[in-house]
Amino acid sequence: MAERLHGVPRPETVTTVSHEDWDVEDLSGQRHEHVAFDDVSMIEAVSTGAVFYECTFRNVRFNASEHNDTAFLNCTFKRCSFFDAAFTGCKVVGSMFDGCTFDLLKVTGGDWSLVSLRGAPLGSATFTGVRMREADLSGVRGEGATFRDVDLGGALLHGADLTGADLRGSDLSSLDPLAARLKGAKIDTLQATVIASALGFEVLPS
Template sequence: MAIRRERAHVDPVSPEPPVPDEARVVRGEDWYGREFAGERFERYTFYDMDWTEAVNDGAVFDECTFSGVRFNASRHTGAAFTNCTFRRCGFFDARFEQCKVVGSLFQQCEFSLIQVTGGDWSFAGLPGADLRGAVLDGVRMREADLTAARLEGAVVRGVDLSGAMLHSTTLTGADLRGSDLSSLDPLTVRLGGAKIDPEQAAVIATALGLDVC
């Protein structure tokens, strides 16, 4: 699937958002605890909704916009959110397992206690995201935009970050073991107290111009 947006370097909210298709606008509805099973939504816009404790098993959302949607304590398994935009959404204690979130952009969202296991989040835009304490385990995040993101104390294990944008990212105290750090510039990130394995140490040393013998 082609990615049709440019990756962001900041966390803007567009002053001129695309005009939604009124026939595909869902506004203010309470979907607390709703169950999704293989449904498909294309170019829908969801405004100010409660998706708390929703259970999403394999639903597909393509080019959808979520604004002010609360995903707190929701569970998503094998679902897809491709080329979507999330504005001012809440993901407190949300769980994503083996989901596809390719090309989606997150703006001014809250991620407390979020857990992501497996799946593909390549090209996702998370600039400036507050991911402190998040768990990212075995996720593919190739060329994801994590510019200035905060990942203090996060678990980022076995994550494919090849080509990811990590300028000004804070990784202090994070567990990075097993992740691809080939695109990390140690001079532009904060790494104090982060946990890394010997192979990653060699990659970082090489990036600093050291000769690893």
């Protein structure tokens, strides 16, 4: 089971939205604070500039939804589905994902720092140009996932399976290559130098 970083407890909610159909809804500009969303369908919903603050999403279907410059701050996602969902320029700082599925998820830009994705199945997800500093990615199942130009400074990657993942351009300074599965992962020459140094090699010019 995923946990919040540093053992921070889940924020309490004060209102509940349950068993509602928000499919194809335009949530742009809406603000929700301390709301529990239980078994809500948000399939193909869209949002621009919306704010969800310390909300809890349980069994929410975000499939094929599109979110632009929307904030999900310190939220909790339990058993949610993100099939083919797209997040562009969104802030998801401090949020936790537990038991969710991420098939074909596309994340472009934005700030996902301090998120907990511990043990998450990210195999077909794509993260591009995202800030993920100090994120908990320990034990993620990222076989074949894409992390291009991602800021992973200080991220927890112990036990991550990144077999065949595309990691080019990302900050791998916190990666212990002996504590993760990296066979077939794609990296660039600068990253190769960083990993070689982490393994104790002295990298010299030819």
